[in-house]
Amino acid sequence: MIPAVTAVRLTGARHRAELPLLVLGPSLGTSAATLWTACAGAGLTEAFDVLAWDLPGHGHNRAVPEEPFTMAELAAGVLRVVDDVQAERGDDTFFYAGDSVGGTVGLQLLLDVPARVSAAVLLCTGARIATHESWTGRMAQVSLSGTPVMVPGSAERWFGAGFLEREPARGSALLHALQEAGDEGYVAVCGALADFDVRDRLGEITAPVLAVAGAEDVTTTVENLREIADGVKDGRLEVLDGVAHLAPAEAPEVVARLIREHLLGEAPVSGSSDDRTVREVREAGMAVRREVLGDAHVDRAVAGTTDLTRDFQELITQYAWGSVWTRPGLDRRSRSIITLTALVARGHHEELAMHVRAARTNGLSVEEIKEVLLQCAIYCGVPDANTAYRVAQQVLEEMGDA
Secondary structure, three states, rough: OOOEEEEEOOOOHHOOOOOOOOOOOOOOOOOHHHHHHHHHHHHHHHEEEEEEEOOOOOOOOOOOOOOOOHHHHHHHHHHHHHHHHHHOOOOOEEEEEOOHHHHHHHHHHHHHHHOOOEEHHHHEEOOOOOOOHHHHHHHHHHHHHHHHHHHHHHHHOOOOOOOHHHHHHHHHHHHHHHOOOEEEEEEEHHHHHOOOOHHHHHHHOOEEEEEEOOOOOOOHHHHHHHHHHHHHHOOOEEEEEOOOOHHHHOOOOHHHHHHHHHHHOOOOOOOOOOOOOHHHHHHHHHHHHHHHHHHHHHHHHOOOOOOOHHHHHHHHHHHHHHHHOOOOOOHHHHHHHHHHHHHHHOOOOOHHHHHHHHHHHOOOOOHHHHHHHHHHHHHHHHHHHHHHHHHHHHHHOOOOOO
């Protein structure tokens, strides 16, 4: 039986027609949105027409499987969705990236329709994952108690050390997606994984494959990914430190860079002062931008990007955050002081409000912010400082700091 598969386009309609198609596959218990949104926003949607699919009973796919299905049948269900999109686009080849069971579907597609998949990035997966007995045991557990029973163990297996403390909202969303996954769909996917084993067929795969392992992944270990990289005709292994089983969510900027480099062949920029690639500078910039301004602010900015503003957003991320804010010569507290002063002097009040919040994130106390504004009153002018105090007062009250 070919199961029902649904998918969501993550690239805006006005921007995607001229871009190559990239299909993204999820991990068991996650949804396309919870697993891939941060990674897509870190550089994929600007380079690809991104199509992310959901497993039966997961995310937006509320279909209940009427009978068991194999991995080949699940891959056929994914291909049906891709066919519909490509009929609209007018092409027949695509790039693929998938995590865990999304990676096994990638392997199946590489075997079943080799002419369709131009290249693939397979993350935290395996040519065989665990044992038949372990999967049937999990099927019995979920059939009896439902998917919520899997949440505590998944919270331990899915994430590298410290991730849930650093990214509580993202981690909570992923665990909530698992809790909300349909029991029947989850069990059916476990059944497909229980019978999946293509270790003896890896040599048939000729498309370029990047295998990405999490150094802390106990479910699909580095050896599982090395087996894929060594077994296919054209494979390479990349190991991510501090990452466990959900690499696209744990290290979205790094994974986005790896996907772009592997699928698009992006190369280091010659003559760069620090020998970093453009993607590495953007990745570092996006990481600092999120740390200083917060995920919610950056996610809103990314979601609001249009064809008109896309290049400007890239400019900010690459040069302001990637090339300046990452320099070692000043700490972030000092950079916040300088930024506040410049914004007061130029009267950029909307940006000033944003950077008052950033200054608190970077460790400035309310007393220190007050002293910066008082200094500005002397050197920039009392009217400018008067408005700056009003803006700062409002922001600090909203933050509960005043």
